[in-house]
Amino acid sequence: MAHGDSQRTPDQLDAAFAGVVAETMQALAAPSRVRILGRLHAGACSVNELADAVGMESSAVSHQLRLLRHLGLVVGSRDGRRVVYDLYDDHVGELLEQAISHVEHVRAGLARTAPEAQHAQA
Amino acid sequence: MAHGDSQRTPDQLDAAFAGVVAETMQALAAPSRVRILGRLHAGACSVNELADAVGMESSAVSHQLRLLRHLGLVVGSRDGRRVVYDLYDDHVGELLEQAISHVEHVRAGLARTAPEAQHAQA
DNA sequence: TGCATAGCTGAGCATCTGTTCAGCTAAACT
DNA sequence: AGTTTAGCTGAACAGATGCTCAGCTATGCA
Secondary structure, rough: OOOHHHHHHHHOOOHHHHHHHHHHHHHHHHHHHHHHHHHOEEEEEEEEHHHHHOOOOOOOOHHHHHHHHHHOOOEEEEEOEEEEEEEOHHHHHHHHHHHHHHHHHHHHHHHHOOOOHHOOOO | OOOOOOOOOOOHHHHHHHHHHHHHHHHOOOOHHHHHHHHHHHHOEHHHHHHHOOOOHHHHHHHHHHHHHHOOOOOEEEEEEEEEEEEOOHHHHHHHHHHHHHHHHHHHHHHHHOOHHHHOOO
């Protein structure tokens, strides 16, 4: 399939494809990964810069980067003793932007029309 | 982009907002929910129809619907003894469509340029 | 060679998630 | 009222997730 023309309609999702979608969307389902991707969207940087930007231990960042690498969302290349990470391509940045804009829209609508639906478990 | 007016740039994600994004994206991070949303995207239907369509127990579907309701992604209204669920609005359908198209793109790119990155745990 | 910096990895653990199960409420029908 | 159908809910349990910790590899520099 040539990715652009297959035009899969979301209503005929077989279990296997739903699993793949869920697997990739999981990348955006953890605050730490959202922030890592957000930081990378501003420009490529090393693991330590990343860790500093998001306030995590470099080990934890490295673990998440491995996951994101396996999902094909980021790439890393060695530069001297550092490893510089970046988003895999522009589409990943778009995915992040669209996720953010959709969330803003949905949450705004939520607050406007169904205030009781906010669980606010924090 | 037409709908987003606040235009939050993804690189200045504070921890709180990243948490909100992750929370909502979690809706797309489970195969069962992806399929539920996919089925609803084809048209509103009852819990039992939903359970039948995705091959789950109605209780499990009901649990997931509660989660999706709290996230503001679906709405339910009683019709006789049934409760008919539907996507909250068109934006939710778009979110689903974009998630699918992005996943197809990313996975296609993955298969093309980085075959070793496929863990294929299934 | 020795040492410091940058990053990776597996193990362990606390927490979260998604399902099943049992039991409950609500609506229609006799 | 009693029964059936449709759906909701809390408890409980297996499995997944995300972190920390300790130790490892790799690069650069003296």
